[in-house]
Amino acid sequence: xxxxxxxxxxxxxxxxxxxxxxxxxxxxxxxxxxxxxxxxxxxxxxxxxxxxxxxxxxxxxxxxxxxxxxxxxxxxxxxxxxxxxxxxxxxxxxxxxxxxxxxxxxxxxxxxxxxxxxxxxxxxxxxxxxxxxxxxxxxxxxxxxxxxxxxxxxxxxxxxxxxxxxxxxxxxxxxxxxxxxxxxxxxxxxxxxxxxxxxxxxxxxxxxxxxxxxxxxxxxxxxxxxxxxxxxxxxxxxxxxxxxxxxxxxxxxxxxxxxxxxxxxxxxxxxxxxxxxxxxxxxxxxxxxxxxxxxxxxxxxxxxxxxxxxxxxxxxxxxxxxxxxxxx
Amino acid sequence: xxxxxxxxxxxxxxxxxxxxxxxxxxxxxxxxxxxxxxxxxxxxxxxxxxxxxxxxxxxxxxxxxxxxxxxxxxxxxxxxxxxxxxxxxxxxxxxxxxxxxxxxxxxxxxxxxxxxxxxxxxxxxxxxxxxxxxxxxxxxxxxxxxxxxxxxxxxxxxxxxxxxxxxxxxxxxxxxxxxxxxxxxxxxxxxxxxxxxxxxxxxxxxxxxxxxxxxxxxxxxxxxxxxxxxxxxxxxxxxxxxxxxxxxxxxxxxxxxxxxxxxxxxxxxxxxxxxxxxxxxxxxxxxxxxxxxxxxxxxxxxxxxxxxxxxxxxxxxxxxxxxxxxxxxxxxxxxxxxxxxxxxxxxxxxxxxxxxxxxxxxxxxxxxxxxxxxxxxxxxxxxxxxxxxxxxx
Numbered sequence: 001x002x003x004x005x006x007x008x009x010x011x012x013x014x015x016x017x018x019x020x021x022x023x024x025x026x027x028x029x030x031x032x033x034x035x036x037x038x039x040x041x042x043x044x045x046x047x048x049x050x051x052x053x054x055x056x057x058x059x060x061x062x063x064x065x066x067x068x069x070x071x072x073x074x075x076x077x078x079x080x081x082x083x084x085x086x087x088x089x090x091x092x093x094x095x096x097x098x099x100x101x102x103x104x105x106x107x108x109x110x111x112x113x114x115x116x117x118x119x120x121x122x123x124x125x126x127x128x129x130x131x132x133x134x135x136x137x138x139x140x141x142x143x144x145x146x147x148x149x150x151x152x153x154x155x156x157x158x159x160x161x162x163x164x165x166x167x168x169x170x171x172x173x174x175x176x177x178x179x180x181x182x183x184x185x186x187x188x189x190x191x192x193x194x195x196x197x198x199x200x201x202x203x204x205x206x207x208x209x210x211x212x213x214x215x216x217x218x219x220x221x222x223x224x225x226x227x228x229x230x231x232x233x234x235x236x237x238x239x240x241x242x243x244x245x246x247x248x249x250x251x252x253x254x255x256x257x258x259x260x261x262x263x264x265x266x267x268x269x270x271x272x273x274x275x276x277x278x279x280x281x282x283x284x285x286x287x288x289x290x291x292x293x294x295x296x297x298x299x300x301x302x303x304x305x306x307x308x309x310x311x312x313x314x315x316x317x318x319x320x321x322x323x324x325x326x327x328x
Numbered sequence: 329x330x331x332x333x334x335x336x337x338x339x340x341x342x343x344x345x346x347x348x349x350x351x352x353x354x355x356x357x358x359x360x361x362x363x364x365x366x367x368x369x370x371x372x373x374x375x376x377x378x379x380x381x382x383x384x385x386x387x388x389x390x391x392x393x394x395x396x397x398x399x400x401x402x403x404x405x406x407x408x409x410x411x412x413x414x415x416x417x418x419x420x421x422x423x424x425x426x427x428x429x430x431x432x433x434x435x436x437x438x439x440x441x442x443x444x445x446x447x448x449x450x451x452x453x454x455x456x457x458x459x460x461x462x463x464x465x466x467x468x469x470x471x472x473x474x475x476x477x478x479x480x481x482x483x484x485x486x487x488x489x490x491x492x493x494x495x496x497x498x499x500x501x502x503x504x505x506x507x508x509x510x511x512x513x514x515x516x517x518x519x520x521x522x523x524x525x526x527x528x529x530x531x532x533x534x535x536x537x538x539x540x541x542x543x544x545x546x547x548x549x550x551x552x553x554x555x556x557x558x559x560x561x562x563x564x565x566x567x568x569x570x571x572x573x574x575x576x577x578x579x580x581x582x583x584x585x586x587x588x589x590x591x592x593x594x595x596x597x598x599x600x601x602x603x604x605x606x607x608x609x610x611x612x613x614x615x616x617x618x619x620x621x622x623x624x625x626x627x628x629x630x631x632x633x634x635x636x637x638x639x640x641x642x643x644x645x646x647x648x649x650x651x652x653x654x655x656x657x658x659x660x661x662x663x664x665x666x667x668x669x670x671x672x673x674x675x676x677x678x679x680x681x682x683x684x685x686x687x688x689x690x691x692x693x694x695x696x697x698x699x700x701x702x703x704x705x706x707x708x709x710x711x712x713x714x715x716x717x718x719x720x721x
Contacts, residue, residue: 003550006575010542125563127594134574143576218539218567219595228537263543267530291530297544298506298533 002141007264008257009139013148013217015256016155020210021233022240022248023162024203030243031179031199033099037106038086040230041113042079042204046211047128047221048121049075054129064131068216075208082113083204087197110227117223125222128215151213158206159249165202166245175199179243228301235308241321250319255304262303270294357401359655361386361645362424363638364434364444366412373632375436378458379407380627381635382433385642388622394646397653403646410440421447429453430655431645433638438462445473452657454664456644458637461585461608463512466681472661474678476637476644476671478608478687480509480585484516486689486705487582487606488557492524493710494703495580497554503532503544503568505560510536513584514559529553534564541568545575553579561586566595573599580604593697603694610673610688611701612636614717619672640671688716 021043028036050071057067090109094102134145166172177185178195186192214229215221232255240251271293272278273286282292311319363382365375386405393400406429410417417440424432425447432448432455435441441460448455449470456474457465463479491497500521504514518528529551532544545568548556556572556579558565565587572581573596581603583592588605596603613620615636623631623639645660648667652660669676677685686707692699704716711719 003546006546006549007543010540010546014540014542125595127566127591130570130597136574136576138576143574145574219570219597220539220563220567222563224537225539260543260546264547267532267547271530293530296531296533297547298535298538300538300540300543301535 003264004261005140005142007260009142009144009148011257011260012253013151013256014260015236015253016152017210017213017217017252018229018233018236018256019249019252020155020158020206020213021229022236022252023159023245024207025230025234025237026240026242026245026248027175027199027203029237030245031175031196032091032095032182033243034091034102035106035234035242036086036091036200036203037103037230037234038109038113039203039207040226040228040233041110041117042082042207042226043211043214043229043233044221044223044226045082045113045117046075046079046208047215047225048117048126048211048223049078049208050212050215051121051126051128051221054131058129058131064133067131068212072209072212075212076205079204079208079211080201083200083207084197087200092193092196110230114223114226121221121223123223125220128219128221130216130219132216147217151217154209154213158209162202162206163245171195171198232301232304235305238318239308239311241318244318244320247318247320254319255307258307259300259304262307263297263300266295266299266303267293267297357396357399359396359401359403359649360406360427360429361403361642362427362429362432362434363405363407363642364410364417364420364424364432364440365436366440367407367409369411369413371412371436374459374634375409375412377632377635378434378436378638379405380623381458381631381638382642383407384619384623384626384635385639385646387626389643389646394650396649396655401655405642410435410437410444412437412440414439414443417441417444418447420444424448425451425453430649430657430660431455433458433641433645435460436634438465441465442468445470448472452661454645454648454657454661456641458639458641459609459634466683470682471665472657474641474644474664474682474684476640476673476676476684477634478689479683480513480608481516482687483584483606483608483689484513484559485520485708487584487604487691488517488520489524489708490606490691490703490705490710491555491557491580491582491604492521492526495555497526497580499527499529499551499553500555500557501529501532501548501551501553501579503534503541503556503558503560505536505538505558505564506533507536507560509586510559510561510584512559513586514557517557517559517584534560534568536561536564538564539567541571542575545572545577549575549577555580555582557582558587559584562589562591562595566592566600569596569603570599582606588692588699590699592694592699600694600697605692605694605699606705607690607692608687609634609637610690610704610716614690614701614704614713616672636672640669640673640676643671644669644676 024039053074054071086109090105136143174190174195182192236251236255237248240247273292279286365378367375386403408420410420421444436459438460441457454472461480463481502518504510583605585607588607592600612631648660648664649655651663689705690701691703693702701713
């Protein structure tokens with residue numbers, strides 16, 4: 001039971017980071033039906049900028065939390081600028097083009113950003129400065145650190161803020177209108193270009209925060225970190241129903257939890273020696289408490305995508321996908 | 329020296345400075361010894377360190393006015409840069425063969441040594457690496473290939489036997505990163521532990537890109553192992569260690585040389601404290617005192633990593649030539665194969681593959697943010713680092 005609870009805590013932490021990144025994918029898809037594959041790289045740049053700033057400030061003797069906040073405050077505008085530039089330079093010129101063109105462009109942008117980061121921050125794994133002291137609390141048998149609590153809190157706050165923005169402000173209304181029909185929204189006086197740019201910029205800002213959270217949590221940053229994180233967040237967005245904001249949140253958390261539980265239990269479940277008749281069949285392989293494990297915990301990533309496939313087979317539009325009107 | 333042919337003028341200039349210049353065959357009593365290591369790029373400082381070791385040996389031999397076949401010979405070190413790049417490694421190897429060197433010390437990396445070895449083997453030139461630890465290097469069946477440093481697959485048994493004898497764990501968890509290196513060393517550790525009657529949990533695996541080890545570690549926590557071994561690199565080992573401590577796992581963590589670097593301190597923070605890990609060979613400060621003093625005097629710095637090994641490698645070549653009374657590779661190679669030599673890193677003899685017999689492995693512990701050598705494992709026997717130092721000096 002302790003183990004189960006702990007896996008749940010692990011999954012929730014990872015899942016809330018996925019959810020924040022997934023929002024960036026889903027918002028852009030909701031508004032211009034483009035899968036912005038470069039979004040993972042925006043997250044990576046957020047982590048890298050924060051890494052540089054925190055490293056520079058760490059010896060100054062400021063309170064650790066303030067240093068991390070300054071690092072985040074620097075990462076956000078940089079990522080916003082990156083988000084705006086890629087929309088303006090790469091995607092806007094292709095607005096009317098067939099859908100495949102911007103998709104390929106997105107992959108191109110992703111490769112460019114990755115390699116730029118490699119030139120600036122080297123190809124080494126960077127040790128994210130660990131200035132925040134981790135305190136571990138025990139909660140019904142599961143340990144949870146202050147960093148994990150902060151990550152979950154920040155992610156929930158960000159999701160709340162985004163929901164407010166989309167459903168309660170004029171910009172949000174304009175975004176939802178553009179998502180429903182850009183042409184008609186334009187006729188109603190919505191500056192469609194501005195709204196689309198704003199969507200990219202907001203998604204990038206969320207990505208920057210996610211990058212800092214990721215770096216602080218795992219203690220490492222590398223120029224390639226965006227690709228697998230981006231892929232998982234994209235899967236989370238699809239799982240929840242791409243284009244749907246609550247869906248991305250749900251999908252992210254769900255993916256994190258499934259992944260943690262999967263990696264935690266798949267080894268035991270696929271241990272053939274546990275099952276009577278197979279164990280007899282395997283004979284000596286199982287003799288004397290030996291194990292014959294089909295899938296180890298390195299199938300963690302596979303497990304996440306397997307769930308994605310299963311959901312898509314039975315609900316092709318994702319978990320919350322049918323509420324098309326709500327996408328933004 | 330053909331400057332115009334060099335594509336990178338800077339590189340050409342650097343090579344000219346270290347005297348790789350003339351390509352004409354050795355005249356009379358000159359004996360050329362090649363040295364290859366990366367002199368440019370990320371680990372250029374290690375390449376230079378290796379070269380310094382070999383250079384010191386050559387200069388000492390010249391000062392001793394060694395006679396071969398009745399004539400006093402002058403040894404010259406032909407130092408080349410392979411940029412730690414396998415392709416450049418083979419080009420440089422061919423260059424040394426064309427320059428008719430009598431023997432080669434190098435290369436630094438396993439990745440460059442392995443593709444270069446058939447080129448030397450074809451020319452029949454003996455080559456001794458002071459730092460390439462990949463088992464494959466001497467498994468290719470080349471008679472002229474040697475190394476004076478231990479192999480990766482001797483490291484697993486070393487750290488495992490140290491763990492079993494000093495920490496006496498009842499239950500050990502073994503994790504690897506599913507790479508050839510990580511899985512290989514983890515298998516060796518598991519084998520050794522089982523032979524010592526230590527129970528080992530079913531293998532857990534990650535990948536060489538895993539940063540989130542929490543699921544695996546949580547599962548292990550439920551089984552409460554006394555020790556954890558991880559076969560993998562520091563980039564994944566750091567987060568593993570940090571997350572393990574965050575989850576409240578009290579077990580002893582032990583890693584192989586891929587994660588036995590000073591970077592562990594940065595990657596894992598305070599959690600790195602108390603980490604046990606192993607490296608092939610002995611730390612440079614444990615080398616022979618006479619060598620350490622001579623090195624410091626000549627280069628005005630302490631050896632960084634493998635200089636004692638390249639120093640021994642160059643001396644082995646020279647000593648075999650003396651014994652055979654010839655600098656002809658064909659004639660002195662048999663002497664090298666059966667050599668019994670005491671160098672800066674201790675006694676050296678080769679087995680039939682060209683590996684060093686009873687190579688030493690060093691066990692380190694992370695203490696106060698620094699890796700401290702605590703024990704030397706040799707031929708299955710463990711002695712403390714202090715005992716080893718006393719024994720050699």
